[in-house]
Amino acid sequence: MFSNSSKYAIKAVLFLAVNSSEDHRIMVKDMAEPINVPQAYLAKLLQELSRKGIISSKKGPKGGFFLSKENSQLTLMDVVNVIDADDKFNACLLSLEKCNADKPCPLHDLAIPSRSKLIHSLNQNSIKDFSMQIEQGKVFLPL
Amino acid sequence: MFSNSSKYAIKAVLFLAVNSSEDHRIMVKDMAEPINVPQAYLAKLLQELSRKGIISSKKGPKGGFFLSKENSQLTLMDVVNVIDADDKFNACLLSLEKCNADKPCPLHDLAIPSRSKLIHSLNQNSIKDFSMQIEQGKVFLPL
């Protein structure tokens, strides 16, 4: 479903949402282990997310990564779209070009309703929404 | 969701379900183009499916691949499991080892109900069931 990189990105963003702030930045080396992602790979990912405006960063001593107010209003779909193709979620399960509601492939009607809820949630809920769920103990980050 | 190989395998099996029979076998070269899969790659895949007992084959002139009665009673999950890991569908969307109903990750409750219908259908409906749907014009194979 998600590429490895996307999973890492989601984990990193949620970790920042819960643990960082404008004036409490977090360094790569301090989040790599907690979220269980290879440090060098994570560094590269965070840099890309930063370049694309999904997360914020500050260089130099006392620097690190964090989420701005604006950042945390973005959705997880925004995060995923940095890495995976935009149409990933709309593509036919069998990758058939001509598959659509009129001429559905054998898996179409099983796949579409299945995914629609997930897609909707990824698109509607902000990162902030997710971090609130975490803080309320409704969901967990055993990352 | 599915690996490329799994998609190819599903397409090939459904094609055989609709177009082949015990005494009308189909050669690799005659199905590669219709289902839009590289011939050499398809050959390798079909051989693996055959070895694992998912499809049947006959060597030599007038040989080819086909589905036996028993083959067509198998499910698409059986097909997919030849190639992808068995637990692919139960794995957490974020690949978190400790994610479960008691301590769900932020995507858990979105993912599980989402996938359950698909998984159920892949497990319950036989290949024959799918080929009947195709023959009844309910779904299509614009492969």
Added chain:
DNA sequence: TCCTAAATATGATTTTTATCATGTTTTAAA
């Protein structure tokens, strides 16, 4: 100002997945 700590940029390596190529075995039919 200078040193050091951090992100940044870039590229190399490894691993996995997908694809291609080629020789071997089986079997129907001439």
Added chain:
DNA sequence: TTTAAAACATGATAAAAATCATATTTAGGA
């Protein structure tokens, strides 16, 4: 019994994804 058409087996190559390494830039603090 010979030939040729098919699957079968195995390995080589290519492409993509994941991972690692290293030099550069920025900025805080002594």
